[in-house]
Amino acid sequence: MTQPKIRIRGLKKAFGDKKVLDGIDLDVMPGTGMVVIGGSGSGKSVLIKSIIGLVTPDSGVIEIDGEDVLKASRGRAHELRAQIGMLFQNGALFDSLPVWENVTFGLLAQKKIRRSAARDKAIEVLAQVGLADNVAALSPSELSGGMQKRVALARAIASEPAIMFFDEPTTGLDPIMGAVIDELITDCVKRLGSTSVAITHDMASAQRIGDRAAMLYEGRVCWTGAAEELLTSTDPVVDQFTHGRAHGPIKMALRR
Amino acid sequence: MKFPLNMVAALGALVLGTVEFVGELGIFAISGVSHVFRPPYYPRLIWRSLMEIGFYSLPVVALTALFTGMVLALQSYTGFSRFNAESAIASIVVLSVTRELGPVLAGLMVSGRAGAAMAAELGTMRVTDQIDALSTLSTDPMKYLVAPRLLAGVIAMPLLVCIADILGVMGGFLVSTEKLGFTPGTYLISTFSHLKTEDVVSGLIKAAVFGFIISLMGCFNGYRSKGGAQGVGAATTSAVVTASILILALDYILTQVLFVK
Numbered sequence: 001m002t003q004p005k006i007r008i009r010g011l012k013k014a015f016g017d018k019k020v021l022d023g024i025d026l027d028v029m030p031g032t033g034m035v036v037i038g039g040s041g042s043g044k045s046v047l048i049k050s051i052i053g054l055v056t057p058d059s060g061v062i063e064i065d066g067e068d069v070l071k072a073s074r075g076r077a078h079e080l081r082a083q084i085g086m087l088f089q090n091g092a093l094f095d096s097l098p099v100w101e102n103v104t105f106g107l108l109a110q111k112k113i114r115r116s117a118a119r120d121k122a123i124e125v126l127a128q129v130g131l132a133d134n135v136a137a138l139s140p141s142e143l144s145g146g147m148q149k150r151v152a153l154a155r156a157i158a159s160e161p162a163i164m165f166f167d168e169p170t171t172g173l174d175p176i177m178g179a180v181i182d183e184l185i186t187d188c189v190k191r192l193g194s195t196s197v198a199i200t201h202d203m204a205s206a207q208r209i210g211d212r213a214a215m216l217y218e219g220r221v222c223w224t225g226a227a228e229e230l231l232t233s234t235d236p237v238v239d240q241f242t243h244g245r246a247h248g249p250i251k252m253a254l255r256r
Numbered sequence: 257m258k259f260p261l262n263m264v265a266a267l268g269a270l271v272l273g274t275v276e277f278v279g280e281l282g283i284f285a286i287s288g289v290s291h292v293f294r295p296p297y298y299p300r301l302i303w304r305s306l307m308e309i310g311f312y313s314l315p316v317v318a319l320t321a322l323f324t325g326m327v328l329a330l331q332s333y334t335g336f337s338r339f340n341a342e343s344a345i346a347s348i349v350v351l352s353v354t355r356e357l358g359p360v361l362a363g364l365m366v367s368g369r370a371g372a373a374m375a376a377e378l379g380t381m382r383v384t385d386q387i388d389a390l391s392t393l394s395t396d397p398m399k400y401l402v403a404p405r406l407l408a409g410v411i412a413m414p415l416l417v418c419i420a421d422i423l424g425v426m427g428g429f430l431v432s433t434e435k436l437g438f439t440p441g442t443y444l445i446s447t448f449s450h451l452k453t454e455d456v457v458s459g460l461i462k463a464a465v466f467g468f469i470i471s472l473m474g475c476f477n478g479y480r481s482k483g484g485a486q487g488v489g490a491a492t493t494s495a496v497v498t499a500s501i502l503i504l505a506l507d508y509i510l511t512q513v514l515f516v517k
Contacts, residue, residue, distance in 0.1 A: 054391060078394075081392075085392070086389070088389055089385070093389075094381075094386055094390075095386075096377075106392075106394055109393055110394045
């Protein structure tokens with residue numbers, strides 16, 4: 001059996017009394033796309049932040065390529081996490097830098113390219129997300145929401161990461177732009193052969209970008225399956241969530 | 257909860273909150289300073305911060321120093337002329353400015369200008385995930401955002417205070433010669449006759465410390481801000497208030513250490 005690219009076991013994290021993650025188990029196989037769905041506050045973001053090291057979990061195992069990043073030395077954990085690219089929900093572009101510097105930021109930080117070559121590299125990567133070369137000199141604040149998302153995607157893929165994380169990639173975009181971004185995401189992931197993990201509320205998007213899906217509920221993974229099965233699952237929690245029903249098992253949790 | 261318990265709980269929360277704040281600040285400061293000395297360095301960002309803290313604060317600091325020197329001469333004349341001690345005015349102006357008012361007033365002005373801007377910039381970067389994005393792009397935010405600003409603060413403030421010292425003395429000189437009837441030569445001689453190197457140097461040491469405090473409080477408050485626009489506003493206010501109070505308190509402590517033997 002092949003080794004999972006990312007393997008998570010018994011991951012727990014609490015903020016004060018609130019148990020956000022309560023024993024997450026999740027495997028993401030190499031070269032596949034995993035979609036994580038779940039209600040607001042179900043810990044999806046905390047899960048991703050734990051993997052990339054922005055949040056330190058209370059206990060559990062996070063393995064990347066079979067190595068536990070939580071037990072590894074600081075330098076080694078940094079190396080393991082260096083292969084992760086992340087697309088943030090609102091882009092999180094550096095507004096003090098022009099687009100081309102945003103796109104090549106990671107490459108420059110890792111000294112993979114020289115500053116003089118960065119602009120041409122940025123134009124090349126921007127072309128991969130369907131942006132013309134005149135965008136490179138603009139500031140992020142001069143771009144529309146959809147273009148900002150494309151630039152953010154370009155920044156995430158510039159260093160050709162082996163693992164890609166997408167935090168609600170289509171949130172805040174119109175349905176057509178959402179579909180365009182999804183297509184770009186699947187193209188990029190396929191071309192780079194990356195393993196991807198996406199958080200989303202958008203079922204159409206989930207089925208477009210995911211091979212597998214996992215549902216988070218009350219701090220645990222309550223269901224996993226193929227992404228196509230999301231809408232046909234008989235699991236009551238998944239069914240209620242994917243069809244957006246106000247009544248069902250999740251209602252109790254929301255009221256608390 | 258009953259009334260007295262309430263009070264104890266509130267007191268306890270206050271103490272715990274303060275201890276937590278001081279502890280966090282200490283860890284932040286140590287981490288920030290250690291990153292100043294470890295590569296990679298960002299000369300481009302250090303330069304940008306130097307411009308931001310030093311160069312662009314020049315007009316404000318210059319005007320403050322000039323008017324302070326002018327008003328010092330005017331005020332001390334009113335007092336000293338009552339017992340024929342006008343000759344002390346030059347010394348009063350130069351010693352007050354170099355030892356005390358130059359660094360403190362420059363510190364307060366720069367904290368309001370550059371410290372607030374730092375807190376707002378880092379705070380906005382925090383709430384828009386830009387700081388998180390830095391770490392996902394193989395960049396340590398402490399090294400990239402905080403270390404250059406700390407270094408720039410320590411370098412820029414003494415330079416600003418040098419200029420403030422000169423302009424403060426010039427303000428006093430202008431008022432004394434143009435309005436109070438001193439001859440320029442006499443005024444300059446009595447200015448420098450009582451001035452010692454340590455007066456200026458101690459002011460510059462103070463300035464370096466204040467520069468560090470301004471950058472530290474700006475970065476610290478911005479870095480840990482949360483909760484959108486309101487959080488950034490609170491961080492900015494807190495950066496200026498805490499930096500100002502620390503400047504005034506440290507000014508007393510430094511004066512005690514540097515001058516009282």
